[in-house]
Amino acid sequence: MENNKYLVLGGTGKTGRRVVQRLEALGHEVRVASRSSEPSFDWSKPEGWEAVLEGMDKAYVAYYPDLAVPGSKEAITKLVEVAERTGLKKMVILSGRGEPEAQECELIALNSNINTVVVRVDWFMQNFSEYFFLDPIKAGVLAAPKAETKIPFIDLDDVADVALKALLEDRITNEVLELTGPDLINFEEVVEEISKATGRDIQYIPVSIEEYTQMLRDHKVPEDFIWLITYLFTNVLDGRNASTTNNIEIILGRPAKSFSTFAKEIAATGVWDVAIPETAGE
Numbered sequence: 001m002e003n004n005k006y007l008v009l010g011g012t013g014k015t016g017r018r019v020v021q022r023l024e025a026l027g028h029e030v031r032v033a034s035r036s037s038e039p040s041f042d043w044s045k046p047e048g049w050e051a052v053l054e055g056m057d058k059a060y061v062a063y064y065p066d067l068a069v070p071g072s073k074e075a076i077t078k079l080v081e082v083a084e085r086t087g088l089k090k091m092v093i094l095s096g097r098g099e100p101e102a103q104e105c106e107l108i109a110l111n112s113n114i115n116t117v118v119v120r121v122d123w124f125m126q127n128f129s130e131y132f133f134l135d136p137i138k139a140g141v142l143a144a145p146k147a148e149t150k151i152p153f154i155d156l157d158d159v160a161d162v163a164l165k166a167l168l169e170d171r172i173t174n175e176v177l178e179l180t181g182p183d184l185i186n187f188e189e190v191v192e193e194i195s196k197a198t199g200r201d202i203q204y205i206p207v208s209i210e211e212y213t214q215m216l217r218d219h220k221v222p223e224d225f226i227w228l229i230t231y232l233f234t235n236v237l238d239g240r241n242a243s244t245t246n247n248i249e250i251i252l253g254r255p256a257k258s259f260s261t262f263a264k265e266i267a268a269t270g271v272w273d274v275a276i277p278e279t280a281g282e
């Protein structure tokens with residue numbers, strides 16, 4: 001077996017964790033990096049990055065919180081500089097589809113001396129099972145803007161399988177892999193699929209972006225997260241991504257996971273179950 005050492009930035013997150021599992025299952029040596037690792041990797045503390053990259057051959061990079069936020073270009077420029085200095089050979093970077101700022105970051109990495117593969121993906125299905133849409137689904141009411149927008153939601157196991165291949169295989173080199181799921185669906189259809197899979201009556205309520213941000217404020221959501229969500233709803237979920245690609249099938253030799261299969265699998269784990277409160281006095 002090749003004896004490359006793998007670094008996973010954001011290795012405890014939704015995509016990074018899945019990449020780490022796959023590399024370790026194949027017996028590869030993996031350094032999982034985030035603020036909680038030793039050595040620690042913090043996107044706001046570039047002085048610590050060299051120690052994390054030192055001795056690493058290939059890296060999976062999930063930027064946090066999003067390549068669309070101000071400061072991401074400077075961070076990727078600096079990361080590439082450190083990676084070139086420490087001799088990184090290949091970098092697989094996660095990017096967001098339809099985000100002009102993210103595409104600028106991709107170019108910084110692609111134009112470097114490091115063999116870069118961009119895994120450019122659409123909205124995660126796991127936003128409903130591991131992220132900010134989980135609580136509304138559990139509560140039985142998903143209020144969100146952009147009712148009309150069709151989104152080709154993507155499964156993170158598919159993303160991780162592609163990222164793994166991109167890390168391991170020399171034939172995947174210096175390119176952008178644009179990935180989507182197979183179905184174009186809107187939020188109402190998402191909620192219908194989850195209702196069907198769970199047997200629960202979950203409602204979708206269309207709201208304006210202003211109403212949505214006010215709801216987030218009422219729930220004391222941090223302002224920088226509200227900024228990001230507002231940006232995504234305004235600038236990305238405007239229909240620009242209402243098309244699918246078949247790159248997952250081409251790369252993996254099997255179809256991408258559909259939302260209905262995802263919903264059935266997640267429903268079976270119980271993640272979407274609602275705890276029934278104990279009746280007082282029992």
Ligand SMILES: NC(=O)c1ccc[n+]([C@@H]2O[C@H](COP(=O)([O-])OP(=O)(O)OC[C@H]3O[C@@H](n4cnc5c(N)ncnc54)[C@H](OP(=O)(O)O)[C@@H]3O)[C@@H](O)[C@H]2O)c1
Binds near residue numbers: 034124
């Ligand atoms: N959600 C979507 O639908 C979607 C779609 C397309 C692209 N993306 C992209 O996905 C990326 C996020 O990836 P993900 O979902 O796999 O990650 P995630 O689940 O959000 O996890 C974040 C990871 O980054 C680490 N982290 C958090 N703050 C950090 C900081 N200041 N410095 C260094 N590490 C930090 C976390 O670990 P610690 O807390 O231990 O530091 C964790 O490992 C973003 O770039 C986003 O643009 C998301």
